[in-house]
Amino acid sequence: MTLAAAPAGPSALRRHNLGLVLASLRESGGASRAELAAHTGLTRATVATLLDPLLTAEVLAEETAPPRGVGRPSRPVRFHPGGPVALGIAIDVDSLAVCATDLAGRVCAHRRVGGDNRGRTAEEVYAAAADLAGEVRRALGRRVLGAGVAVPGLLGDRRPVEDGVSATTADRAEPVVLRAPNLPALTGTRPGSALADRLDVPVVVENEATLGALAHLGLAPDFVSVSGEIGVGGGIVLGGRVYRGANGLAGELGHVVVDRDGPACGCGGRGCVEQYAGKSAVLGDAGVADVEALREALAGGDGRAVAAVGRAGTALGVALASVVNVLDVPVIVLGGIYAELAPDLRPALEAELRARSLQPAGPTVLASELGEDAAVRGAADAVLADVHRDPDRLVPAA
Numbered sequence: 001m002t003l004a005a006a007p008a009g010p011s012a013l014r015r016h017n018l019g020l021v022l023a024s025l026r027e028s029g030g031a032s033r034a035e036l037a038a039h040t041g042l043t044r045a046t047v048a049t050l051l052d053p054l055l056t057a058e059v060l061a062e063e064t065a066p067p068r069g070v071g072r073p074s075r076p077v078r079f080h081p082g083g084p085v086a087l088g089i090a091i092d093v094d095s096l097a098v099c100a101t102d103l104a105g106r107v108c109a110h111r112r113v114g115g116d117n118r119g120r121t122a123e124e125v126y127a128a129a130a131d132l133a134g135e136v137r138r139a140l141g142r143r144v145l146g147a148g149v150a151v152p153g154l155l156g157d158r159r160p161v162e163d164g165v166s167a168t169t170a171d172r173a174e175p176v177v178l179r180a181p182n183l184p185a186l187t188g189t190r191p192g193s194a195l196a197d198r199l200d201v202p203v204v205v206e207n208e209a210t211l212g213a214l215a216h217l218g219l220a221p222d223f224v225s226v227s228g229e230i231g232v233g234g235g236i237v238l239g240g241r242v243y244r245g246a247n248g249l250a251g252e253l254g255h256v257v258v259d260r261d262g263p264a265c266g267c268g269g270r271g272c273v274e275q276y277a278g279k280s281a282v283l284g285d286a287g288v289a290d291v292e293a294l295r296e297a298l299a300g301g302d303g304r305a306v307a308a309v310g311r312a313g314t315a316l317g318v319a320l321a322s323v324v325n326v327l328d329v330p331v332i333v334l335g336g337i338y339a340e341l342a343p344d345l346r347p348a349l350e351a352e353l354r355a356r357s358l359q360p361a362g363p364t365v366l367a368s369e370l371g372e373d374a375a376v377r378g379a380a381d382a383v384l385a386d387v388h389r390d391p392d393r394l395v396p397a398a
Contacts, residue, residue, distance in 0.1 A: 017042055018050045018391040025060075026104055030078035051077060059083050059103070059394045079103045084394065085140065086387070087147040088380030089129050089195070090208060090373075093117055093182045093230040096129050097373065098136045100144075101380035103387075103394075109136050110373070118182070122189045130198035137199075143396070145387055146201050148379030149191050150208035152231060153180030155248050175205050175248070181266030182230045202393075204382050209233030209251050211378030212335050213242050214385075215370055220331040224323055226253050226316065227335035227374060228282075232274045236327065254278065256319040276315035279337055282308055291337055298344050306344065313345040317352020324357050335368040342367035 155175040213235025234253030254274035262271025285308035297305035
């Protein structure tokens with residue numbers, strides 16, 4: 001016999017109502033208490049009770065509006081300009097990035113440093129990421145609610161997700177890196193512990209492609225995002241929520257096989273799309289050293305570069321057509337270097353999608369405006385999502 005869920009107690013109800021108020025403030029950018037009550041369906045007295053601790057803690061600020069006639073002037077409530085922030089940390093093969101995002105979703109600081117992480121131990125990678133996050137934190141001088149970490153690998157050892165993007169930090173089993181083909185030193189490590197110990201804040205860890213999808217939630221209710229860096233990552237959004245799969249492994253587009261007899265892949269398989277459309281593969285095929293040189297070659301009409309990007313687009317189209325046919329998503333979002341190369345990548349990609357997709361016109365292909373920063377932005381967004389589910393974190397413990 002399955003027991004029914006327990007009714008929500010006063011604390012759970014208060015957290016739920018506070019989440020409604022915070023979501024309304026983020027959506028509106030600022031509102032009076034009366035407007036918040038009207039938008040959330042709560043009473044003005046309830047709204048006032050919820051706001052007061054956050055005003056005292058300088059999470060929110062209340063302004064005095066100029067009089068607009070008879071009666072008491074409204075006092076718009078907004079997120080405090082010096083209020084707490086969430087940190088996003090992205091660990092990539094050839095760079096580390098950190099951003100700080102406030103409760104309104106605005107980026108307050110951003111740092112990216114290049115460097116080949118393949119020659120580092122896991123300890124060195126996590127120490128360098130923590131050092132960069134510490135620099136951003138000290139420069140801002142604002143309270144940090146937590147850190148989200150984007151990792152280029154498969155994560156496991158976590159509990160199933162039942163609601164939203166992920167469980168709250170308190171309910172989440174700490175993930176371990178099961179496999180990181182492009183950063184094998186991270187395999188078997190627990191990034192959450194490694195960074196929480198160094199930063200002394202709650203840490204949430206997700207696959208970089210999952211967080212890249214999270215950063216694009218406003219684009220469409222159903223889409224697949226695909227990002228090209230050293231490897232190829234993917235994220236799936238269904239019904240406005242990131243779909244992670246039963247074990248958090250959904251969206252590993254880089255290891256969709258496009259040629260069963262193709263070149264060996266670091267995952268142990270052969271002919272994965274990563275071997276044709278990953279950054280290293282495209283640069284090598286084009287005969288250039290980096291993405292900037294590739295862009296210059298494309299702008300100059302270099303035949304080898306044009307052909308290399310076309311072959312990458314074809315491989316991506318073959319892989320994505322299968323994904324589209326399985327999931328029936330109407331939108332594909334190109335991120336990372338694919339966003340930068342979109343004008344040259346799209347023709348071959350869209351030709352394959354039209355030829356292979358069961359959708360009459362094929363899916364719409366969009367280029368992300370976030371580029372290589374999607375994962376680090378999504379990492380910060382994951383922390384904010386946790387805070388909205390557990391807004392008691394906004395008021396510092398006495």
